[in-house]
Amino acid sequence: MSPASGNGxxxxxxxxxxxxxxxxxxxPVAPVAAIVLGSGLGDLAARIENPVRVPYAEIPxxxxxxxxxxxxxxxxxxxxxxxVLALAGRVHMYEGHGARTAAYPVRVLHALGARVxxxxxxxxxxxxxxAPGDLMIIxxxxxxxxxxxxxxxxxxxxxxxxxxxxxxxxxxVALLRACATKTGVPVRSGVYAGLLGPNYETPxxxxxxxxxxxxxxxxxxxxxxxxxxxxxxxxxxxxxITNAAAxxxxxxxxxAEVVAVGAAxxxxxxxxxxxxxxxx
Ligand code: HPA
Numbered sequence: 001m002s003p004a005s006g007n008g009x010x011x012x013x014x015x016x017x018x019x020x021x022x023x024x025x026x027x028p029v030a031p032v033a034a035i036v037l038g039s040g041l042g043d044l045a046a047r048i049e050n051p052v053r054v055p056y057a058e059i060p061x062x063x064x065x066x067x068x069x070x071x072x073x074x075x076x077x078x079x080x081x082x083x084v085l086a087l088a089g090r091v092h093m094y095e096g097h098g099a100r101t102a103a104y105p106v107r108v109l110h111a112l113g114a115r116v117x118x119x120x121x122x123x124x125x126x127x128x129x130x131a132p133g134d135l136m137i138i139x140x141x142x143x144x145x146x147x148x149x150x151x152x153x154x155x156x157x158x159x160x161x162x163x164x165x166x167x168x169x170x171x172x173v174a175l176l177r178a179c180a181t182k183t184g185v186p187v188r189s190g191v192y193a194g195l196l197g198p199n200y201e202t203p204x205x206x207x208x209x210x211x212x213x214x215x216x217x218x219x220x221x222x223x224x225x226x227x228x229x230x231x232x233x234x235x236x237x238x239x240x241i242t243n244a245a246a247x248x249x250x251x252x253x254x255x256a257e258v259v260a261v262g263a264a265x266x267x268x269x270x271x272x273x274x275x276x277x278x279x280x
Contacts, residue, residue, distance in 0.1 A: 033082075034116070035084055038120045041122070043269075045073075045088040056073060059074060081278055085109055117233045120273075138190075139168055141221070142194065144209075145195060149223040164226075176238070179272055203247025
């Protein structure tokens with residue numbers, strides 16, 4: 001677990017150099033934000049204007065993603081008139097990766113100059129007020145993955161003991177709310193619980209998560225938010241509630257449902273995120 005282990009700051013700097021050379025005349029890159037697109041939310045990638053796409057296979061240290069609904073490319077272009085980097089697809093720890101590896105793309109985005117990170121994911125709704133298709137602004141999280149991407153040697157970009165009293169930027173939460181009002185896109189807000197997966201939860205686990213204060217549950221995002229906090233990035237995010245969590249509606253859960261609800265929400269999600277980026 002040294003910084004040279006292939007998924008730390010030194011590797012991220014080298015990967016960022018590789019991406020810059022792929023972007024050729026566009027470098028230097030100066031994104032107002034980096035966007036991570038979660039399951040079923042990859043449609044936003046198609047709205048990035050003047051895009052250059054770099055497949056993950058061409059970025060050192062990146063892993064191909066094998067999950068349906070995840071594409072696997074870094075995109076540089078503009079959204080809402082502003083320069084952005086986007087990752088269409090992410091690797092998950094349940095695919096067999098460590099937390100450092102799951103969060104490594106955030107290090108590359110940081111090395112490319114991103115200081116605002118916007119993440120998205122698909123999640124099961126725990127709050128009884130939520131319905132499938134709802135967009136939830138992430139206000140806080142619970143790390144229930146029992147792994148930490150900062151475990152091991154401290155990276156030169158990182159703080160050893162990052163403050164986590166406000167990892168989800170209150171300024172950006174307020175901006176997302178303002179963008180929701182402006183665009184007329186309804187939003188919820190709440191606490192995201194990150195679990196390792198890959199199985200969905202049992203009804204007893206969902207009752208436990210509700211007791212712990214979770215409003216939504218998913219299998220990603222938390223390692224990214226932790227590494228971003230350690231590098232002092234400003235972080236915001238949206239969970240798309242794709243289903244009522246296990247035991248709430250009684251219906252069985254399926255990944256196909258997760259992807260289908262994402263497609264139905266794509267337009268609202270894109271309007272909200274585009275407005276958000278344009279106002280950064
Ligand atoms: N649980 C965990 N992850 C998820 C869910 C869920 O119910 N829905 C989409 N991702």
